[in-house]
Amino acid sequence: MRVIIVGAGQVGSSIAESLDDDHEVVVIDTDDSRVESLTYSLDVLAIEGDGTSLATLREADVGAADLFIASTDDDETNIVTCATAKTASDAFTIARVRSTNYLQTWEESGGAFGVDFMVSTNLLAAETITRIIGLPAAQNVDVFAEGSVLLAEFCIPTNSPIAGQTVAEADDQFNELTVAAVLHEDGLIVPDGETKLATGDEIVVIGSAESTRAFAADLATDRDENRDVVIIGGSEIAVQTAELLEDRGLQPRLIENDPDRARELAERLPQTTVMSSDATDREFLTREHVGDADVAIAALGSDEKNLLASLLADRVGVDRTIAVVESGEYTDLFEAVGVDAAINPRDATAEEIIRFTLDGRMENVAIIDHDRAEVLEIQIDDDSALAGRPITDATDDLPARVTIGAITRDGEFITPRGDTVVEVGDHVVVFVETEAVDAVASRL
Amino acid sequence: MASKWSSSRLRVDWRTSIGLVGTVVKYLSATLLVPLAVALFYGRDVLTFAIAFLITVIVGLGLERVEPDPDLGTREGFLMVALTWLVVALVGTVPYLLAGMGTGSTLAHPINALFESMSGFTTTGATMMGEISFTQHSHALLLWRQLTQWLGGMGIVVLAVAILPELSVGGAQLMDAEAPGPGIEKLTPRIAETARVLWLVYLGFTVLEMVLLYGLHLGGLAPNMELYNAVSHALTTLPTGGFSPEARSIEAFSAAVQWLIIPFMIAAGANFALFWHALTGNPEKLTQDTEFRSYVGIIGVLTAVIAGLLFTGAGIETVTDAVPPIIGQVEDALRHALFNVVSIITTTGFANMDFTTWSAPAKTILLFAMFIGGSAGSTGSAVKIIRWVVIVKSLRRELFTTVHPEAVSPVRLAGRVIDERAIRGIYAFTLLYVALFAFASLLIVIDSWRVGYTISTLEATSAIASTLGNVGPGFGAVGPMNNYLDFPATSKLLMTFLMWIGRLEILPVLVLLTPSYWRT
Numbered sequence: 001m002r003v004i005i006v007g008a009g010q011v012g013s014s015i016a017e018s019l020d021d022d023h024e025v026v027v028i029d030t031d032d033s034r035v036e037s038l039t040y041s042l043d044v045l046a047i048e049g050d051g052t053s054l055a056t057l058r059e060a061d062v063g064a065a066d067l068f069i070a071s072t073d074d075d076e077t078n079i080v081t082c083a084t085a086k087t088a089s090d091a092f093t094i095a096r097v098r099s100t101n102y103l104q105t106w107e108e109s110g111g112a113f114g115v116d117f118m119v120s121t122n123l124l125a126a127e128t129i130t131r132i133i134g135l136p137a138a139q140n141v142d143v144f145a146e147g148s149v150l151l152a153e154f155c156i157p158t159n160s161p162i163a164g165q166t167v168a169e170a171d172d173q174f175n176e177l178t179v180a181a182v183l184h185e186d187g188l189i190v191p192d193g194e195t196k197l198a199t200g201d202e203i204v205v206i207g208s209a210e211s212t213r214a215f216a217a218d219l220a221t222d223r224d225e226n227r228d229v230v231i232i233g234g235s236e237i238a239v240q241t242a243e244l245l246e247d248r249g250l251q252p253r254l255i256e257n258d259p260d261r262a263r264e265l266a267e268r269l270p271q272t273t274v275m276s277s278d279a280t281d282r283e284f285l286t287r288e289h290v291g292d293a294d295v296a297i298a299a300l301g302s303d304e305k306n307l308l309a310s311l312l313a314d315r316v317g318v319d320r321t322i323a324v325v326e327s328g329e330y331t332d333l334f335e336a337v338g339v340d341a342a343i344n345p346r347d348a349t350a351e352e353i354i355r356f357t358l359d360g361r362m363e364n365v366a367i368i369d370h371d372r373a374e375v376l377e378i379q380i381d382d383d384s385a386l387a388g389r390p391i392t393d394a395t396d397d398l399p400a401r402v403t404i405g406a407i408t409r410d411g412e413f414i415t416p417r418g419d420t421v422v423e424v425g426d427h428v429v430v431f432v433e434t435e436a437v438d439a440v441a442s443r444l
Numbered sequence: 445m446a447s448k449w450s451s452s453r454l455r456v457d458w459r460t461s462i463g464l465v466g467t468v469v470k471y472l473s474a475t476l477l478v479p480l481a482v483a484l485f486y487g488r489d490v491l492t493f494a495i496a497f498l499i500t501v502i503v504g505l506g507l508e509r510v511e512p513d514p515d516l517g518t519r520e521g522f523l524m525v526a527l528t529w530l531v532v533a534l535v536g537t538v539p540y541l542l543a544g545m546g547t548g549s550t551l552a553h554p555i556n557a558l559f560e561s562m563s564g565f566t567t568t569g570a571t572m573m574g575e576i577s578f579t580q581h582s583h584a585l586l587l588w589r590q591l592t593q594w595l596g597g598m599g600i601v602v603l604a605v606a607i608l609p610e611l612s613v614g615g616a617q618l619m620d621a622e623a624p625g626p627g628i629e630k631l632t633p634r635i636a637e638t639a640r641v642l643w644l645v646y647l648g649f650t651v652l653e654m655v656l657l658y659g660l661h662l663g664g665l666a667p668n669m670e671l672y673n674a675v676s677h678a679l680t681t682l683p684t685g686g687f688s689p690e691a692r693s694i695e696a697f698s699a700a701v702q703w704l705i706i707p708f709m710i711a712a713g714a715n716f717a718l719f720w721h722a723l724t725g726n727p728e729k730l731t732q733d734t735e736f737r738s739y740v741g742i743i744g745v746l747t748a749v750i751a752g753l754l755f756t757g758a759g760i761e762t763v764t765d766a767v768p769p770i771i772g773q774v775e776d777a778l779r780h781a782l783f784n785v786v787s788i789i790t791t792t793g794f795a796n797m798d799f800t801t802w803s804a805p806a807k808t809i810l811l812f813a814m815f816i817g818g819s820a821g822s823t824g825s826a827v828k829i830i831r832w833v834v835i836v837k838s839l840r841r842e843l844f845t846t847v848h849p850e851a852v853s854p855v856r857l858a859g860r861v862i863d864e865r866a867i868r869g870i871y872a873f874t875l876l877y878v879a880l881f882a883f884a885s886l887l888i889v890i891d892s893w894r895v896g897y898t899i900s901t902l903e904a905t906s907a908i909a910s911t912l913g914n915v916g917p918g919f920g921a922v923g924p925m926n927n928y929l930d931f932p933a934t935s936k937l938l939m940t941f942l943m944w945i946g947r948l949e950i951l952p953v954l955v956l957l958t959p960s961y962w963r964t
Contacts, residue, residue: 259852262852263852265852266852266854267854270856270859273851275848275850275852276851277850284850288850
């Protein structure tokens with residue numbers, strides 16, 4: 001497949017990075033130093049030029065492209081770039097936008113601006129944050145099979161009833177739930193029944209929405225449902241998180257230092273209490289009882305501020321802290337020093353865009369632990385190695401260890417156990433290590 | 445030389461304003477042809493209206509000559525609106541003066557005539573007529589009195605904007621200065637079209653009420669609601685005016701008539717733009733409107749309280765023979781409570797019984813209701829529901845920010861944020877309104893004391909609240925079945941002034957009194 005990516009920022013580069021092995025990738029950027037560095041670091045053709053100019057696109061041979069991704073930092077540029085590409089090519093166009101304004105227009109019109117798929121970075125990050133808030137103790141949550149299957153990452157807290165149990169015991173205890181992976185300090189394990197779960201382990205579970213929630217509640221017995229949410233910072237991600245929380249009937253609080261921005265946000269968010277203050281002012285945090293909050297979300301402009309704000313929130317007594325991290329390499333660091341969940345908006349965007357490069361039967365993908373593993377949703381056809389056989393037999397034939405996390409048949413959730421028979425037409429959520437993805441996916 | 449001096453000092457092209465006032469008056473003279481026709485029919489006061497028509501045409505043409513080529517700006521707009529209402533009220537006195545000459549009518553006195561005319565055009569409904577009867581006044585004159593209210597209701601300037609092409613530019617600002625409520629809503633891209641739509645809705649409601657009232661008469665449910673009365677009362681319901689050719693106001697008519705007039709008063713006190721939306725296929729705009737809901741809610745609550753008071757007898761001080769018994773009668777208690785509450789809140793001023801006979805609690809509720817007023821964009825006056833809603837919301841915000849000083853919370857109306865400047869404007873207006881009320885009440889009390897006219901505080905304050913809010917009746921001496929004749933002339937002039945600035949919502953007139961308006 002020939003892929004053209006306009007804009008080699010963090011999102012553009014990470015998409016290019018994950019595609020350059022299997023696809024012909026052309027990257028266009030206006031910054032010559034970036035173009036030069038990409039030429040050497042990745043196996044891609046990098047062109048310096050303006051993506052909105054037809055001449056540049058022709059140089060990239062847009063006519064032969066199958067997939068066209070506009071991922072610069074500017075919404076309008078991305079939209080115009082896609083529209084321009086459409087005049088000279090039949091490629092599937094993807095535009096990355098920040099504003100939900102364009103996204104709404106695009107959704108309502110069923111595909112405006114010559115854009116075939118529109119991804120809003122901020123909205124995706126906000127959706128991830130609200131999903132995590134909905135599941136106490138979760139570090140990351142993804143949805144599959146139109147919401148009936150949840151994938152969640154947890155860190156097993158001390159004195160959790162699950163600590164010390166084996167995976168088989170945990171699976172038995174929770175119907176409709178499978179432990180798909182255990183992330184130790186020394187790496188990722190695809191567990192078998194005998195694998196022991198210990199305090200501090202990060203585990204990935206896949207299951208029906210109800211049982212994942214029940215699991216989350218059991219895992220951290222001391223945590224109630226999160227009703228009182230404080231959002232620190234007034235970035236677009238913060239606003240969209242607040243909007244999503246408002247939609248769920250919550251009334252979050254939002255702290256923004258700049259009075260003008262605070263006013264603007266207060267006008268946009270009718271159910272949110274917007275406060276104009278410095279979120280690192282301890283006296284203010286005490287006076288407003290921020291410490292009583294169930295969750296604090298740090299969504300300020302920079303990673304450093306987010307770290308500081310979430311640590312301070314933790315210090316004044318907030319149960320859970322979630323921080324937005326712009327640079328992917330810091331997510332682990334954040335979680336190591338005590339932030340309960342670190343969210344990288346670009347991961348979510350890249351995930352969303354990469355799923356379009358997948359095989360037609362694959363409907364959804366989630367990337368686990370910086371691309372060490374992937375979770376795929378696949379519809380089973382006649383050629384699949386899984387079709388018509390019990391899971392234990394089928395997985396033995398596959399070239400690498402996989403975990404079948406969930407099966408949905410005609411919208412019904414089926415708990416996969418060793419003797420479960422997969423039928424043609426089932427939707428299967430599979431956990432695979434990244435290096436084996438291509439080999440496994442072709443067999444399924 | 446003199447004109448050069450004035451043009452170098454004054455920054456307002458007053459000639460333009462006067463010229464345009466002349467144009468409005470010129471066209472307005474046509475409305476005098478209606479009472480003239482009635483005069484011809486009944487054979488009384490024909491000469492009065494023929495002369496009045498001529499005088500009005502001459503005044504209009506004369507004023508128009510002051511500036512044959514008007515160039516309207518913002519400042520000229522304020523002056524024009526204020527002057528229009530003053531000149532129209534002055535011209536409107538002519539029929540009263542001419543008809544009253546030599547008949548012993550109280551309106552023969554120029555100050556009384558001016559009060560009556562201003563009360564008419566501003567849709568107040570306070571009267572200087574000592575005796576309201578067809579033996580004292582002709583059918584034509586009493587119809588003219590009703591007609592002044594109908595013309596003033598939706599607004600003379602709005603009517604002018606709808607008709608006169610020279611007012612299309614700057615018309616929005618003119619309407620803004622005249623129309624009740626903060627700001628106007630443009631329903632159509634062209635302001636003249638918006639003005640026409642509003643007048644059309646207004647006309648439609650008026651005709652509907654006429655037909656229904658007369659229908660009741662033909663159906664035998666309203667023996668004395670003849671065609672003349674049906675027309676007369678429709679003409680003063682929709683503008684929330686309150687004049688009636690019957691001395692006992694609506695008390696003179698059957699319960700069916702009273703029930704029928706109530707919804708029309710309610711409609712008159714609602715935003716006419718909402719009816720336009722409802723008629724063009726958006727009825728939810730009416731039912732979901734915050735102001736309309738508050739308006740209906742306030743009417744409901746006050747009616748329930750007063751109906752309870754009347755039903756138990758706690759709301760009645762002296763039982764009158766003028767109306768059938770109310771105490772213990774559900775329909776009577778409810779009808780009298782609803783009718784008078786609606787009449788006062790919408791600033792109409794009709795009465796279906798003399799509420800001066802009510803007890804102090806019931807009367808005080810009515811006094812406070814005079815400050816509520818109709819909706820923005822209605823024909824009602826006083827403070828207006830929308831302003832109270834905003835004030836209540838912003839006070840609630842103040843309480844919240846006292847506890848949370850860093851909280852930023854905009855005031856919202858049906859989800860839409862209200863600009864802080866608009867809120868300040870609303871506070872300023874309301875404060876000014878209340879301050880003017882207090883100051884004018886004091887002046888009236890002093891003035892009455894000066895001439896030895898005894899008046900209670902309730903009577904004095906109700907007279908001021910009633911004239912400033914363009915309601916009409918007050919309590920006691922100025923009650924719904926009485927008149928304002930006994931006040932000294934200076935008080936009458938003050939109240940005439942209050943009706944004038946009350947109709948224009950104070951600021952467009954007060955701005956004329958500031959030096960910076962006239963210079964720089």
